[in-house]
Amino acid sequence: MRMIHAPLSEEDVRSLRLGEVVGISGPIVTARDEAHMRALEKGPENSPGCLRGCVLFHCGPIVSESDGVYSVVAAGPTTSARMDKLEAEMIRRFGIRAVIGKGGMSSEVADAMRECGCVYLAAVGGAAVTYAESLTVTDVEWKDLGMAEAVWEMDASSFGPLVVAIDADGDSLYESVRKRIRR
Amino acid sequence: MIQLPETTEDIVVRLLRLANTKLPEDIGWALEAAAGWETDSIAYSQLGAIMDNAKKAEFLGRPMCQDTGIPVFYVSGRFDSSVRGDIERAVRRATAEIPLRPNLVDPLTRENTGDNTGLGAPFIHYRPTDDDFLQIDVLPKGAGSENMTRLAMLNPADGIEGIQRFVADAVLDAGGRPCPPTVVGVGIGGTSDRCVELAKEALLRPLDDRSRDKSIRDLEEGLFVKLNGSGLGPMGLGGSTTVLGVRVKKEGCHTASLPVAVNIGCWATRRASVRIYRDRPPEFTQGVFR
Numbered sequence: 001m002r003m004i005h006a007p008l009s010e011e012d013v014r015s016l017r018l019g020e021v022v023g024i025s026g027p028i029v030t031a032r033d034e035a036h037m038r039a040l041e042k043g044p045e046n047s048p049g050c051l052r053g054c055v056l057f058h059c060g061p062i063v064s065e066s067d068g069v070y071s072v073v074a075a076g077p078t079t080s081a082r083m084d085k086l087e088a089e090m091i092r093r094f095g096i097r098a099v100i101g102k103g104g105m106s107s108e109v110a111d112a113m114r115e116c117g118c119v120y121l122a123a124v125g126g127a128a129v130t131y132a133e134s135l136t137v138t139d140v141e142w143k144d145l146g147m148a149e150a151v152w153e154m155d156a157s158s159f160g161p162l163v164v165a166i167d168a169d170g171d172s173l174y175e176s177v178r179k180r181i182r183r
Numbered sequence: 184m185i186q187l188p189e190t191t192e193d194i195v196v197r198l199l200r201l202a203n204t205k206l207p208e209d210i211g212w213a214l215e216a217a218a219g220w221e222t223d224s225i226a227y228s229q230l231g232a233i234m235d236n237a238k239k240a241e242f243l244g245r246p247m248c249q250d251t252g253i254p255v256f257y258v259s260g261r262f263d264s265s266v267r268g269d270i271e272r273a274v275r276r277a278t279a280e281i282p283l284r285p286n287l288v289d290p291l292t293r294e295n296t297g298d299n300t301g302l303g304a305p306f307i308h309y310r311p312t313d314d315d316f317l318q319i320d321v322l323p324k325g326a327g328s329e330n331m332t333r334l335a336m337l338n339p340a341d342g343i344e345g346i347q348r349f350v351a352d353a354v355l356d357a358g359g360r361p362c363p364p365t366v367v368g369v370g371i372g373g374t375s376d377r378c379v380e381l382a383k384e385a386l387l388r389p390l391d392d393r394s395r396d397k398s399i400r401d402l403e404e405g406l407f408v409k410l411n412g413s414g415l416g417p418m419g420l421g422g423s424t425t426v427l428g429v430r431v432k433k434e435g436c437h438t439a440s441l442p443v444a445v446n447i448g449c450w451a452t453r454r455a456s457v458r459i460y461r462d463r464p465p466e467f468t469q470g471v472f473r
Contacts, residue, residue, distance in 0.1 A: 021228060034293070062249045062284045073282065074249035079327045079360045103327075103359035103419060124229050125327065125362035125418055126248040126451045127236035146295040148284055161232055163225055163420060173225075174359060177421040181355055182413050 001160055006055045008097040010117035010168075018167040022121065023160030027138070027153065028055040028100065032078055034149035035142060036086040044094055048141040050153045051094050058083060058101035060148030062128075063137060070137035072154070076128035077102040080120070088112035104165060104174035114170030122165035122173075134159045191266065194457055194465050195273030195319060199254060200281055202321050202455035203246040206237040207469035209390040210366070210452060213427040217364060226422025230364075233417070233450055248451050250325035251283040254299070255383065256307040257320040260458070266317065267307060274298070274305045286326075308380070316458040320387055328361035328449040334379055337441040346371065346443050347406060353445040354410055354426065359419020362449035366390065367406065367429045370444040372436035382446035385432035387454055389470045394431070403429045417450075427452075 006026030029050050039047045061075035080101030090096055091112040102125040139153040165173040218230040240247035258266055275298045277283055287304050288295045333353045337345050350369055370381025394400050406429040416422025436442055458466045
């Protein structure tokens with residue numbers, strides 16, 4: 001498993017090969033349906049700075065809080081396809097370098113990835129304890145959206161395994177599997 | 184010290200903890216068997232991560248998936264109307280204690296109730312029987328798999344072949360979204376509403392429980408082979424493990440109808456059951472009661 005370090009440069013991202021298994025260290029930021037909608041409505045200037053150029057994690061974690069200290073109980077990926085209609089614009093306006101999620105994203109999103117230099121990293125759905133073990137919360141924004149929908153800023157340490165499932169050329173592992181499927 | 188008997192509320196908190204933190208044994212075995220025949224390296228890595236996570240969750244007593252779902256309850260045996268309050272209080276406590284993620288929102292305002300109760304929840308199905316115990320089954324259902332639910336009112340002439348095509352399309356169109364390898368719950372018959380219920384109830388039947396009905400067995404085994412030959416694989420990334428099992432439940436239907444419903448369970452098809460007796464300690468299982 002190759003280790004990559006966030007924040008990621010365009011060069012870092014373009015060096016990742018389709019099907020490669022990687023782990024990531026450094027800052028990552030969670031956002032789901034509600035955070036995407038609010039970010040696009042407010043724009044990069046009026047949204048949390050952590051979203052710009054970030055590694056975006058499609059995740060609604062379980063976080064416990066005691067005496068103002070947060071700890072991540074469970075944090076696996078959520079279904080990325082729900083953000084299909086929002087992600088291309090997110091990538092273009094916020095300069096997202098990597099999206100971590102599960103299940104893949106539309107060709108429209110893959111086009112934005114090719115254009116801007118961004119990749120889709122597939123996390124293992126449901127492997128929430130394994131992923132939580134390598135995450136610590138550094139801050140939280142838009143907490144009013146609720147635990148699952150808030151923007152959690154986290155520090156990742158060897159966070160993985162992640163499969164490069166859409167590369168910065170816009171090639172998608174899901175698309176090639178879909179074409180080969182026997183019905 | 185006098186040991187006070189556990190209340191129904193306490194028992195349901197334990198039931199929710201069991202369901203969320205421990206994978207049913209039959210599903211663990213199915214995953215291990217799948218890892219044995221999987222030759223695709225990405226698929227194998229996905230199965231390895233899944234099994235590793237399940238062990239950690241059980242050891243640490245943490246929910247195996249952050250989407251602890253909407254718990255669906257099935258209450259049977261002998262009970263009175265107090266059971267609803269017991270379950271509701273237990274869900275509230277379990278949400279804070281385990282903890283579970285507060286998932287319940289108003290469908291239009293999207294406002295979260297904060298404790299997984301209210302707005303009609305918890306959702307409970309009641310089936311009184313003459314047994315001398317109260318049985319509660321719980322199925323915490325995450326959204327990734329639940330969102331892939333489908334119902335078709337087929338024509339009787341569509342037959343078994345029509346059923347097979349509809350189920351296969353539902354699973355393959357869902358792709359990686361419901362977290363394959365999945366358990367596929369299929370409801371056949373009933374009315375439209377009952378058919379959707381049957382598909383979900385089918386997920387309560389363990390994978391190692393062989394149906395005595397040959398027509399059900401043939402359908403389950405045929406779909407299992409077909410879907411695992413599709414190439415979709417774990418998480419939709421390719422491979423020969425798309426489903427861990429297919430569970431079919433049928434009931435009678437109108438002579439002019441052939442209702443079919445699909446309700447998919449993710450690899451973490453979490454379930455647990457308890458029987459509460461008047462005169463002895465409760466019995467828990469994640470399989471069938473012996």
